Amino acid sequence: MRLGGHENFEELVAIGAAIRARRRAQEISQEHLALLAGIDRSHMGKIERGERNVSVMNLIRICTALQTRASELLATADC
Amino acid sequence: MRLGGHENFEELVAIGAAIRARRRAQEISQEHLALLAGIDRSHMGKIERGERNVSVMNLIRICTALQTRASELLATADC
Numbered sequence: 001m002r003l004g005g006h007e008n009f010e011e012l013v014a015i016g017a018a019i020r021a022r023r024r025a026q027e028i029s030q031e032h033l034a035l036l037a038g039i040d041r042s043h044m045g046k047i048e049r050g051e052r053n054v055s056v057m058n059l060i061r062i063c064t065a066l067q068t069r070a071s072e073l074l075a076t077a078d079c
Numbered sequence: 080m081r082l083g084g085h086e087n088f089e090e091l092v093a094i095g096a097a098i099r100a101r102r103r104a105q106e107i108s109q110e111h112l113a114l115l116a117g118i119d120r121s122h123m124g125k126i127e128r129g130e131r132n133v134s135v136m137n138l139i140r141i142c143t144a145l146q147t148r149a150s151e152l153l154a155t156a157d158c
Contacts, residue, residue, distance in 0.1 A: 011139055053134045060090055060158055071153035079139055079149050 013050030014077040015059075020048045022066045022073065036065035092129030093156040094138070099127045101145045101152065115144035 023033050034044040039058055046052040047062070054062075056070070063070045102112050113123035117140055125131040126141070133141075135149070142149045 011136065015135060053136045055132045055134055056094060056138055056158075057090065057132045059135060069153070070158050071150045071156075074148070074150035074153060077150075079135075 009050060011077070011079050012053060015054070015074065015079060016048040016050040018073050018077040019062055019066070022068060022076075023048075026066065028066075033062065033065055037061040088129060090156070090158050091132060094133070094153065094158060095127040095129040097152050097156040098141055098145070101147060101155075102127075105145065107145075112141065112144055116140040 019033075023030065028036075030044055030048065031041050034041040037044070037058070038061055039047075043052065044062075047054045047058070059073070060070050063073050066073070098112075102109065107115075109123055109127065110120050113120040116123070116137070118126075118137055122131065123141075126133045126137070138152070139149045142152050145152070
């Protein structure tokens with residue numbers, strides 16, 4: 001876990017990668033996940049690439065759509 | 080874990096309560112936690128009361144200041 005400066009963005013990249021990995025494991029398209037989570041598709045793409053400081057509620061919605069818990073997903077992202 | 084409508088705010092209240100509980104257990108003032116986490120004090124108060132959809136990076140900063148991991152804190156908040 002890192003704090004301050006550029007490192008912060010590493011967490012977002014790791015979280016996005018964990019979302020993407022779980023989505024692909026379930027063979028769900030990014031578009032379908034965005035629909036399930038009630039999130040704009042392009043925003044979902046940015047979240048997966050770690051380009052957005054996703055809100056906790058959107059993270060929970062995405063995790064619910066992926067049938068996991070935000071705590072579990074963050075653990076896989078080492079956060 | 081709940082999705083949609085009012086329920087979403089229950090998660091934020093639970094997360095805020097988990098932050099507050101851990102802060103108090105460490106006998107840290109809200110002001111000091113805000114300083115440690117680099118977050119505005121009044122914003123911290125709103126986060127603890129579940130009134131703000133806290134960003135993942137702010138959650139990570141708060142958890143780092145509380146010497147825990149975001150994944151662990153979310154687990155205590157049943158998210």
